[in-house]
Structures are given as C-alpha cells and as structure tokens.
Amino acid sequence: MTRSAPPAHRYPDGAQDDHNRNPPRRRTTRRPERRTVAVLFLVPAVVVLAVLVVWPIVDTIWFSLTNSSGTRFVGLDNYATMVGTSETRRAIRNNMVWVLVAPTVVTVVGLILAVLADRIRFVTAFRMILFMPMAVSFLAAGVSWRLVYDASPDRGALNAALVAVHDMFEPPSPYAGMRPRGDLVLARTPSGDYQTVRPVDAGSVVALPLVGLASDKLPARAQPAGMPAPGEGLAGVVWLDFRPGGGTAGVVDPDERGLPGLRVEVLRGGTVVASTRTDDFGRFWLPRLTGGGYTVRLPHAAFAEPFAGVTWLGPALITPSVIVSYLWLWAGFAMLMIAAGLSGLPRQALEAARVDGATEWQVFRRVTVPLVRPVLLVVLVTLVINVLKIFDLVYVLAPDSSRGAATVVAVEMYRVSFGGGLNNGLASALSVLLFLLVLPAVAGNIRRQRREGP
Numbered sequence: 001m002t003r004s005a006p007p008a009h010r011y012p013d014g015a016q017d018d019h020n021r022n023p024p025r026r027r028t029t030r031r032p033e034r035r036t037v038a039v040l041f042l043v044p045a046v047v048v049l050a051v052l053v054v055w056p057i058v059d060t061i062w063f064s065l066t067n068s069s070g071t072r073f074v075g076l077d078n079y080a081t082m083v084g085t086s087e088t089r090r091a092i093r094n095n096m097v098w099v100l101v102a103p104t105v106v107t108v109v110g111l112i113l114a115v116l117a118d119r120i121r122f123v124t125a126f127r128m129i130l131f132m133p134m135a136v137s138f139l140a141a142g143v144s145w146r147l148v149y150d151a152s153p154d155r156g157a158l159n160a161a162l163v164a165v166h167d168m169f170e171p172p173s174p175y176a177g178m179r180p181r182g183d184l185v186l187a188r189t190p191s192g193d194y195q196t197v198r199p200v201d202a203g204s205v206v207a208l209p210l211v212g213l214a215s216d217k218l219p220a221r222a223q224p225a226g227m228p229a230p231g232e233g234l235a236g237v238v239w240l241d242f243r244p245g246g247g248t249a250g251v252v253d254p255d256e257r258g259l260p261g262l263r264v265e266v267l268r269g270g271t272v273v274a275s276t277r278t279d280d281f282g283r284f285w286l287p288r289l290t291g292g293g294y295t296v297r298l299p300h301a302a303f304a305e306p307f308a309g310v311t312w313l314g315p316a317l318i319t320p321s322v323i324v325s326y327l328w329l330w331a332g333f334a335m336l337m338i339a340a341g342l343s344g345l346p347r348q349a350l351e352a353a354r355v356d357g358a359t360e361w362q363v364f365r366r367v368t369v370p371l372v373r374p375v376l377l378v379v380l381v382t383l384v385i386n387v388l389k390i391f392d393l394v395y396v397l398a399p400d401s402s403r404g405a406a407t408v409v410a411v412e413m414y415r416v417s418f419g420g421g422l423n424n425g426l427a428s429a430l431s432v433l434l435f436l437l438v439l440p441a442v443a444g445n446i447r448r449q450r451r452e453g454p
Contacts, residue, residue, distance in 0.1 A: 110334025258282020
C-alpha cells in the first residue's frame with residue numbers, strides 16, 4: 001500500500017505558485033540599513049543641538065565657577081556672592097511675584113474673554129482685536145505703555161483719565177500754588193496753612209498779600225481789591241499783590257485784584273472762633289469779634305496743588321504696572337487657546353446641565369471649567385515658563401529710578417554683565433539660577449504631555 005503525499009497548502013486564487021516562486025524575505029536583512037539611515041538623519045540634528053544648546057549650557061556652568069574675566073577658577077564664590085546680594089534676592093522675590101500673579105491673572109482673563117466671545121455677534125473681529133497685541137514686540141509695547149503710565153496728565157493717558165474723573169467730583173482750587181508776599185505778615189505753618197505772624201485785634205484791618213498766580217488765572221468774578229473801612233469786629237482784604245510794570249509790596253495798588261471766595265478763619269488759643277469767605281473784591285468782615293489776641297489763618301486746602309494722578313512707574317507700583325502691560329500682551333493668546341478648547345466641548349453636557357435647572361454660573365463653574373481644565377493647564381504652564389524669563393518688558397518700562405524695585409533675574413543678569421558690571425562669572429551664575437528656575441516647569445510640562453499621550 002503506497003502512502004499518499006501530504007496535502008498541499010491551499011492558497012486562494014492560485015497564490016501557491018507565487019508563494020513558491022517568491023518566498024518572503026527576512027526583515028532582519030534591512031535592519032542595519034534602516035539604522036544607518038536613521039543615524040544619518042539624526043546626526044545633523046544632534047550636532048546642531050550640541051552646538052547651540054548643550055555646549056552653551058556647559059560653557060555657562062564653567063564660567064559661573066570662574067572670576068569676572070573667566071581666567072581663574074573660583075569655585076562657588078559667585079554663587080555665594082549671588083545669594084548674599086540684596087539685588088539678587090529682590091530679583092528672585094519679584095520673579096516669584098510674577099509666577100504667582102501674572103500667569104493666573106492672564107489665564108483667568110483669557111477664560112472669561114473666551115466664554116464671552118461665544119456670546120457676541122462679531123466673534124472673529126473681537127478675537128482679532130484682542131490678539132493684535134501679540135504682533136507687537138515687547139520693546140514697542142514697553143515704550144507705548146511708558147507713555148500710558150506717564151506721571152504728567154498732559155502726556156499720560158491713564159493719569160489724564162483719572163484727573164478728569166477726580167475733577168468732576170472735586171474741582172481743583174483756583175489758587176493752587178499761591179504763597180505769601182514775604183514773611184512779615186503771613187507765615188507758613190507745618191500743616192501748610194498761612195497765618196498771621198503777629199496777633200491782631202478787633203477794630204483793625206488786616207492786609208494779606210499773596211503772590212504766585214498769573215493775573216489771567218484769577219476767577220472771572222475777581223474785582224479790583226480795596227481796603228475795607230475800619231469798624232466793629234475784624235476786617236481785612238486778601239489780594240494778588242502783583243501789578244504789571246511794578247508796584248509797592250504789601251500795599252493795595254490800582255489794578256491789583258482781590259481773591260474772591262477764599263475761606264478765612266480766625267483763631268484764638270488755637271481754636272477757630274469765626275470764619276467767613278472773601279467777596280469779589282477780596283474783602284472779608286467778622287463784625288461779632290471783640291477783644292484782641294486773634295490769629296487770621298488761610299487754610300492750605302485753597303492753595304494745594306491740583307490732583308495730578310498716580311505715579312504708576314514709582315517703586316511702589318512698578319511691578320503691578322508692568323504685569324498689567326503683560327496682561328494686555330498675552331490675554332489674546334490665552335483667549336485663543338482656551339477658545340479652541342471650548343470649541344471641542346460636548347454641547348450635550350452643557351445643554352443637559354441647563355435642562356436640569358443649572359444657572360449659567362453653575363454651568364460655567366461645574367461643567368465648563370472642569371472640561372476645559374487640560375487646556376487651562378497648558379496655558380498656565382506656558383505662561384509660567386514665559387514669565388520666569390521676562391526681561392525686555394521690565395527693562396524698557398521701568399525708569400531708572402524704579403528699575404531696582406522692578407528687577408527680575410534676567411534683568412539682574414544683564415546688569416552685572418552688559419549693564420556696567422562686566423562680571424561674567426556672576427552673570428553666568430545668575431544664568432544657571434534662571435535655568436534652574438525654569439527647569440521644573442519645563443520638566444512638569446513634558447511629564448504631563450507624556451502622561452496624556454498623543
């Protein structure tokens with residue numbers, strides 16, 4: 001009995017012949033070639049990375065261990081100097097303020113703008129306007145905001161608006177800047193008031209000359225000054241003791257006008273016993289006063305300088321002012337990033353919350369924010385890395401008088417190296433410090449991206 005041949009493998013459509021003629025090649029034969037190609041493509045990138053990133057980092061670390069000229073090894077002396085310098089501690093403190101305030105404020109404002117943008121009609125134009133500051137360089141933005149923050153209301157837009165609002169509720173005095181004519185009649189007190197040098201008695205007439213105001217700045221109702229006639233009580237005149245072409249000091253000359261509406265107080269023993277206001281001729285009367293030993297006082301409120309706004313670029317407000325300008329620059333970026341995240345939210349979840357009776361605030365707080373939290377985290381981490389390296393906005397916007405109060409690590413690094421210090425070792429140590437401050441945020445961002453996956 002002959003043994004039958006084993007059945008041949010069946011392949012569809014006659015593939016058996018093709019399989020016998022062209023056996024599959026082993027994939028292992030191409031692995032060395034693929035590795036070679038991969039290395040050839042990676043070598044240029046590795047070389048560029050080593051030259052532009054790795055070598056500068058290593059070189060900076062080495063310079064941080066040398067003296068100011070980089071010619072002698074000094075170990076950790078630069079780091080000790082850096083830690084013991086008050087300017088560096090202030091720069092680190094300001095960087096921490098930036099990290100805690102700026103990214104949070106920008107992210108919150110961007111979230112609010114992104115939510116509001118979905119409810120307006122011209123959403124594209126709205127987003128474009130808010131994103132336009134991103135096209136402006138930090139240098140140009142610093143120059144522009146320095147004009148906005150200018151202390152003079154004539155140049156600074158912000159102070160001009162504040163002065164206009166302030167003067168609506170509290171108009172400035174028409175006699176701001178006026179002062180006594182000499183010190184024989186009136187003298188300035190520590191509180192800024194003007195009062196008579198010698199006591200006066202009832203029945204006398206007191207002449208109170210003032211200067212320091214242009215004639216055309218007087219109120220329109222001011223009339224030529226005149227000495228009142230002596231009588232009962234106390235009388236006097238307050239006038240602008242200036243006459244074009246010359247005049248007699250302390251004497252009411254023709255064409256010299258009185259100061260109308262000026263408050264006059266009479267004191268005895270440090271207590272105000274009577275007060276009144278001058279008429280259009282600058283005259284005043286207090287007929288009920290008797291006796292003597294009085295002091296006539298002109299309160300300082302009538303001569304105080306008008307409200308001139310706020311010193312935004314002073315040492316006390318310089319850091320918040322720079323953060324506001326940073327908010328103007330980056331709010332559009334945060335808004336667009338968050339708006340992209342909002343566009344991908346499931347509308348069914350939002351509608352279901354509204355159907356269940358949730359208010360818009362509850363929908364925003366309990367549904368929208370939790371769903372868009374990954375995007376908020378991306379924006380927040382990006383801004384943290386950015387503000388740790390902030391330099392040009394602070395350097396341009398802060399004037400010389402406030403640069404010390406606004407300094408950050410990057411500005412301090414520039415100051416000790418290129419700004420006149422010429423200490424390359426200390427500047428390199430500050431660069432290493434800045435790198436160490438940025439590194440945790442970068443590492444955390446990489447870990448988050450790996451955890452979330454592609």
